[in-house]
């Protein structure tokens with residue numbers, strides 16, 4: 001990198017879950033500054049084979065964005081002003097330390113946002129900060145996202161990392177519920193270039209069915225689109241299971257002898273006949289029967305559900321039903337079905353062990369008594385724990401890579417709660433809807449300026465692969481890698497401020513080495529001292545990743561396995577290493593105490609009466625709001641990059657022609673979208689892609705808040721869907737917020753009606 005010649009670095013794009021291999025071209029500019037000149041897909045990448053989406057280019061714009069923070073800023077009466085790194089860390093430690101001293105550790109909340117999943121150093125060193133600040137007030141974007149799946153997988157298989165994924169390369173029948181990978185590029189199914197993979201499935205004679213209230217980009221390339229009513233997936237899939245059982249098509253296949261609770265599960269699903277669920281789910285009985293028979297009859301079939309099937313009223317039940325269907329039709333743990341990946345670097349050391357078992361609700365949130373999940377409270381509890389007058393209320397926040405003021409339901413309430421806090425330190429690039437409330441912002445380096453390895457998403461990859469991503473550019477003047485920032489704050493909070501980062505990091509390494517070794521196949525064979533010595537003196541994430549790789553499933557065991565993986569070995573393979581297709585892993589992939597799959601977890605069955613009431617009530621006559629993703633977005637945070645917001649307006653309310661006609665709406669009109677907690681005004685897009693009774697607005701917009709420093713995004717701010725999404729609605733077993741299927745009213749507003757936030761409690765807008 002010290003060379004002044006143009007060069008190419010091979011690494012991954014870390015913007016979404018697909019982990020595409022990219023070629024990053026860099027060269028010096030006239031002033032001798034190293035810059036990225038081009039990014040393209042790496043055709044030789046072992047996993048993505050050249051695929052990239054338009055967001056890969058956004059990495060260049062992110063690198064160059066003048067609004068991106070490079071150095072810390074602190075809020076003063078006159079607004080934000082620059083502050084030095086040490087001073088900033090001293091300030092954060094002093095403020096948080098004083099609040100901890102006065103009100104106890106739980107007065108400080110921690111929030112971990114989505115991008116940490118894509119960045120090993122954030123993930124691993126947030127862990128260090130968590131150790132330094134042992135507060136029960138932990139939050140993350142998980143309760144807006146993955147929890148229904150993780151709670152269900154945890155209860156059935158023993159851990160949230162024990163999540164089977166579709167064997168896309170070999171299945172010949174795929175039913176996909178509530179996912180739109182042509183826009184999202186896949187989720188809990190790391191599969192770069194998914195369009196090609198889906199086309200290949202059809203080309204080899206397979207069948208692909210999409211279940212979604214909207215005829216999505218993905219539905220458009222499927223054999224069949226089933227327009228389920230929002231929230232209807234649990235009922236629909238339970239009825240499919242009922243058909244399989246009723247017609248005596250049950251065949252446990254590889255799960256035979258490895259399950260418990262079968263008769264309880266069969267008793268529980270008996271009542272969900274196609275006739276009973278048809279009206280509520282919006283799918284007719286004949287279709288339900290056929291869909292069920294197709295899954296049972298297919299040699300290699302997968303039923304897969306994601307966001308739309310998860311983050312909705314019955315997400316945990318829907319995932320339970322989906323997995324029951326896969327298991328009872330013999331598609332679990334077999335080629336072409338759903339399989340447990342075997343990642344090269346495992347985070348299992350951070351999760352529950354066989355001995356501890358997977359438990360939910362080990363504690364209750366103080367105000368409303370939400371159950372703890374994975375050591376956190378759900379975001380549904382966030383605002384109320386701050387608003388509370390209790391002595392143990394939350395008074396301060398440390399937040400990394402999160403934007404709950406945009407991304408969490410009832411954004412108005414979240415913003416007011418943030419304003420109440422005594423101190424906020426944010427680790428983020430931008431002054432956005434959330435961080436504008438912060439007292440201190442400490443930026444990370446841009447993604448291309450540090451090395452990484454995907455320690456999280458490869459747990460869900462459709463092929464076992466490993467790839468090291470070197471840094472493509474040196475950090476800019478004054479920038480500091482986030483691991484050093486988090487470590488710097490952690491050591492101050494632990495009273496170790498006098499020690500050097502290197503000394504504290506050495507403690508981190510030896511502690512982690514002990515934990516990882518204990519759960520590894522090398523336990524008892526290697527001493528921690530040997531590991532620590534082998535990992536070397538260079539502090540930072542690289543040696544933590546090296547540790548995970550070397551003690552991992554394909555690791556070199558610090559010299560014990562010839563050709564085994566290590567960072568050094570991966571550096572020799574710039575396009576990544578293919579570790580082979582997914583393969584059967586039962587029973588060793590199970591982490592339940594019993595060593596079996598629990599088909600009837602009590603916590604999940606206990607939610608069936610709530611589903612019964614929903615089914616028996618029949619369809620809600622009100623319009624139902626769902627979300628939408630666009631290939632040029634990433635939740636709330638890429639809208640400041642010009643190529644991501646060019647072209648047509650993307651923050652539109654999609655509505656079916658029949659509904660539009662009834663409401664007097666045409667494309668280009670503005671409408672007020674109103675829910676229990678608030679309203680926004682948005683441009684209307686009439687499209688027959690929407691099922692009748694359902695409207696769709698993407699989330700992550702609404703950048704017109706005062707004080708944000710997003711010069712591009714504020715020019716086309718859009719409206720924040722989460723000002724309408726109701727924070728009182730949760731999926732009960734997991735506590736996850738309901739983001740899809742929100743009852744709303746839509747009313748036309750006269751031309752010139754102000755766009756964006758309409759506030760709360762206003763009467764209906766005038767209709768023309």
Ligand SMILES: Nc1nc2c(c(=O)[nH]1)N[C@H]1C(S)=C(S)[C@@H](COP(=O)(O)OP(=O)(O)OC[C@H]3O[C@@H](n4cnc5c(=O)[nH]c(N)nc54)[C@H](O)[C@@H]3O)O[C@H]1N2
Nearest residue numbers: 178180184187230231306307308629630631633634635740
């Ligand atoms: N371009 C882009 N890519 C992204 C993101 C992004 O913002 N932009 N976000 C990333 C993140 S954080 C995640 S978690 C993943 C999510 O990835 P996906 O799970 O693929 O998410 P979506 O694209 O939102 O697709 C959800 C689908 O569910 C449908 N839906 C809504 N309600 C229901 C329902 O009740 N039942 C059914 N069956 N369907 C329903 C919606 O119409 C939508 O098509 O995407 C990731 N990738």
Ligand SMILES: Nc1nc2c(c(=O)[nH]1)N[C@H]1C(S)=C(S)[C@@H](COP(=O)(O)OP(=O)(O)OC[C@H]3O[C@@H](n4cnc5c(=O)[nH]c(N)nc54)[C@H](O)[C@@H]3O)O[C@H]1N2
Nearest residue numbers: 113114115141144145401402403407427627635636637699
């Ligand atoms: N209505 C509705 N709401 C939703 C969803 C939906 O489908 N509908 N989807 C939900 C889902 S799936 C998710 S995951 C959440 C996401 O919610 P969050 O994780 O809270 O927020 P994001 O919008 O992803 O914002 C990410 C923040 O991280 C910053 N950032 C980006 N990269 C880095 C980095 O490398 N390091 C650091 N320190 N900061 C970084 C960005 O500037 C931004 O401020 O939103 C949820 N909200």
Ligand code: SF4
Nearest residue numbers: 013016019020053055
């Ligand atoms: S699909 Fe796009 S955003 Fe996702 S990793 Fe690939 S290039 Fe990056």
Ligand SMILES: [Mo]
Nearest residue numbers: 114141144145
């Ligand atoms: Mo997400």
